[in-house]
Amino acid sequence: MRYAYFPGCSLHSTAKEYDISTRAVAEALGIELLEIPDWICCGATPAHITMHLLSLALPVKNLLLAKEMDSYEVVTCCAACFSRLKIANKIMREDPEHRAGVNEIVGQDYKGEVKVRHFLDLLVNVYGLSNLSEKIAKKMDGFKVACYYGCLLTRPPEVTKLDDVEEPHMMDDIMRAVGVKTVEWPYKVECCGASFSLTKTDIVLKLSGDILQMARDEGADAIVVACPLCQSNLDLRQPEINRKLKKKFDMPILYFTQLVGLALGIEPKKLGFDKHIINPAKLLV
Amino acid sequence: MKWFISHDTLRSPFQATIERHCKERIGHCYQCGKCSAGCPIAFQMDYLPNQIIRMIQLGMEKQVLSSRTIWLCASCLTCTVRCPREIDVAEIMDYLRRCAYKKGVIPIEETEIPLFNKIFLRNIELFGRLYEMGLIGMYNILSGEFFKDMALAPKMFLKRKIGILPPRIKNSKEIKKIFRESGRLGRTRRDKLLHPKLIFLNISRKIIGKIERFK
Ligand code: SF4
């Protein structure tokens, strides 16, 4: 299995552990991820609320780079990149007016033919959960996790085509397949405040605080995420949440790839467990 | 608050323009309020998302474009997936922001968000990928919050989560071209990308806020 890999800006900086653990898991499972050479930022939220054409041209440029690699499937891990790439593809397929504009901007002809997959999708629907279960090397039933999906992984469903919008279960399925216990909780698709981390920090603190509270109330020992923005809002800002909202959260926020890697018997050091602000050491014993 | 709706607003082409650009049927909204019920940011907004939709129907362009709501919307798409009339409320919010940018309507409050967006885009235009240090530094300077998140920076360095030097990639010429052409085709004036008035408003608000807290 070979795929063009689009890490995105976050996975090269604030979410390094997501990148490291994804590559480690892919290697252990025999999935080849080839990084798209000279990929550029997908534009994220600031692009689509400022200039519509730009927000399409940036992802399309990346998809074109992937096409040059002769790889007709792109794999990404970041929920925001995933959403931008998927939306760009859909518009390029269905909207001739925008297609003409974007093709003029990038100077190439593109009709939305490069497929885009989230790494979650790859594990569940291509690799298969039963195949994954067979590879378990380490038992991990000493703790319970709450799987948090956030906004962009499942919405809008006609674009992402990934999971149920209100009750997603893909990550829960993976966790159970590798032997990690999950809790049922109602905040799976709540919003963490997303890109307001720098601008409206108060909003982020409140929304992320609510999510942490609900996870703790439902008996979770850690939260598992698939989005670098969710992770940094919940992990990096957790000390600030504790200070401002007078709470005592000590909730590790992990990427699903890190736990899958652990279950496959990969050393914690190779999965970036040392990069968290809230130390997950208590789960690793 | 009292609103005066005149013949002129009712006959304004505002709704029709949005419907054409977003390919949405705003007239279909029957004001059930489901979009606002699920909106995570509703508690901070001046008008709820369903009110914005109603104001569009009534042609209240000025109030809509200068509202705080359009900037506070986090693009989480909750409203879009839940609307029983299948109106893409989030896309309409997007359109309204782009419209405000184009017309140069600068919000009096929530200036941080447009400022941040512009700094972010400038950053991508220069480096091709996000250069966090540049983004945070620039944002802190231009927004007047010089020491924001200073405590986090050393931790991030130690964990090697942010680098000091900007990323370097080969196709920087092509990126500049993408930005230039998008601006041209979308008729967005890119020289307004860092609007002085926006920066001034932001800094003055921050300083006034600090003085008031000090008192
Ligand atoms: S959910 Fe849809 S129909 Fe209901 S108020 Fe909002 S936009 Fe209107």
Ligand code: SF4
């Ligand atoms: S997309 Fe905007 S308006 Fe809609 S629910 Fe999310 S924050 Fe609220």
